[in-house]
Amino acid sequence: MKITRELIEKLPKTDLHLHLDGSVRLETLIELARDGGVVLPSYTVEGLKQTVFKENYKDLDDYLRGFGYTCSVMRQKENIQRISYELAVDNQREGVRYIEVRFAPQLHAGGEMTLSDTIVAVNNGLDRARREFNSSEAVVSGAEPQFEYGIITCAMRYFNRHFSDYFNDIVSVHSYSPEDKIFGLASLEVVGAAVQAKREMGLPVVGVDLAGPEKGNPPIHHREAYMLAQRNFLNKTVHAGEAYGPESIFQAITELGADRIGHGTSLFKPETITDTSIHNTDRYVNDLVQFIANRRITVEVCLTSNMQTDPELVRLEDHPFRKMMDNKLSCSICTDNRTVSHTTVTDEVYKAVNAFDLSLNEVKTLMVYGFKRSFFPRDYKEKRSYVRKCMDYFEKVVADQDSL
Numbered sequence: 001m002k003i004t005r006e007l008i009e010k011l012p013k014t015d016l017h018l019h020l021d022g023s024v025r026l027e028t029l030i031e032l033a034r035d036g037g038v039v040l041p042s043y044t045v046e047g048l049k050q051t052v053f054k055e056n057y058k059d060l061d062d063y064l065r066g067f068g069y070t071c072s073v074m075r076q077k078e079n080i081q082r083i084s085y086e087l088a089v090d091n092q093r094e095g096v097r098y099i100e101v102r103f104a105p106q107l108h109a110g111g112e113m114t115l116s117d118t119i120v121a122v123n124n125g126l127d128r129a130r131r132e133f134n135s136s137e138a139v140v141s142g143a144e145p146q147f148e149y150g151i152i153t154c155a156m157r158y159f160n161r162h163f164s165d166y167f168n169d170i171v172s173v174h175s176y177s178p179e180d181k182i183f184g185l186a187s188l189e190v191v192g193a194a195v196q197a198k199r200e201m202g203l204p205v206v207g208v209d210l211a212g213p214e215k216g217n218p219p220i221h222h223r224e225a226y227m228l229a230q231r232n233f234l235n236k237t238v239h240a241g242e243a244y245g246p247e248s249i250f251q252a253i254t255e256l257g258a259d260r261i262g263h264g265t266s267l268f269k270p271e272t273i274t275d276t277s278i279h280n281t282d283r284y285v286n287d288l289v290q291f292i293a294n295r296r297i298t299v300e301v302c303l304t305s306n307m308q309t310d311p312e313l314v315r316l317e318d319h320p321f322r323k324m325m326d327n328k329l330s331c332s333i334c335t336d337n338r339t340v341s342h343t344t345v346t347d348e349v350y351k352a353v354n355a356f357d358l359s360l361n362e363v364k365t366l367m368v369y370g371f372k373r374s375f376f377p378r379d380y381k382e383k384r385s386y387v388r389k390c391m392d393y394f395e396k397v398v399a400d401q402d403s404l
């Protein structure tokens, strides 16, 4: 059976690695920038695609430029709520049934807006989209699985006073403390806000993440924050092995207890190991791969984003995704940033199918991992029946296609 883009669009999908500020609709960005007096390099969608949100980027800095613009319209509750709502709707329209939206509350807080306010605003937007979708005839009748979501709060490996009003305040009041200590303290605060939102307010905050430049900013600075998350039953994911070698992935797992790894692109790069006490680097990498496989630590694979930011990746076929699959790692296909990366979940799966010649069975396995390894916000029993429902629906879509 030929796996077409149309078929993929109909299949129930997930996105476990999805940044809110990288996935703002450009029309919305323009409108909110106009209303808020924010200066953009262009006020047309085409103009923004040519100047900032491009198909290809020079390097990571070029890629990151867009976030400055999106974040500048995400300092009001109503705007954050609207952007979150639209993100969920965009996913629903292409058959995505489960998303985990991540964002760094500290990039949006400041002045009147607390960390908690930002989480509430994101939840309000997502919840509205969820309720609307789930009241449709197809879902109510049980013919199709419902839409669900979780929220992941991101801590930052690095920041400075220019990142946001909140970060400016935190740096200012700790003028005599070493940088690393301030990074760790900021993470502790954001995890504290996540714990409060989950435990006291009952919001579907399901996990924490660590984002930002890996090199020179080791995870150990954030250990206390991750242990606080663990003590409060929050799941843990970490951006690791995106721009730095296997050791970064090892540290994310052993020092922060990561349940999932964001990217993991440099997992199979023994040549990038810097620890001089490791002589047999090939064996080290293999041990690490087996460790990840055995513990079912899931890799959140973001193909397009990796192609755009890793200058060493020239052809998609050279992406380590195939090696991950061959080693039976638990992988899930994710977008990272829908707007900044110019992509959708359907696009990502379609690209993977073509570049790695995936069979329908392999596509199914990837979808199953997406649902199973999600940090589903409710009871395990409910999660199991939801996963079952989504996979039954997968089979139904395939059977319908077959009978055409």
Ligand SMILES: [Zn+2]
Pocket (backbone or CB within 6 Å): 017, 019, 239, 262, 336
């Ligand atoms: Zn990411």
